[in-house]
């Protein structure tokens with residue numbers, strides 16, 4: 001089980017990841033789903049990130065020296081997931097239902113054309 005120190009470290013990384021996303025620091029890699037290039041906080045470096053679930057990797061020192069060996073994400077992986085990861089699909093719109101009484105009323109009032117009678 002992860003302990004409080006680990007969770008606190010992840011929370012701090014998530015805050016920084018959200019900041020990177022807000023700054024537009026996450027770029028998709030054309031032709032490579034699950035990969036991103038993420039700029040570091042001061043804009044001096046770019047890190048190659050793989051954020052596909054189960055294959056997470058980052059070229060930053062934090063991931064190489066700490067997070068990766070612990071099986072945890074760095075802020076760049078979190079940022080890539082936030083910016084480019086699969087998002088839950090919105091629910092499909094409910095099928096439109098037509099109230100036949102409303103249609104007939106609209107026809108009687110001249111709001112819509114009378115029904116054409118098939119020949």
Ligand SMILES: [Zn+2]
Nearest residue numbers: 058060074076
């Ligand atoms: Zn990283």
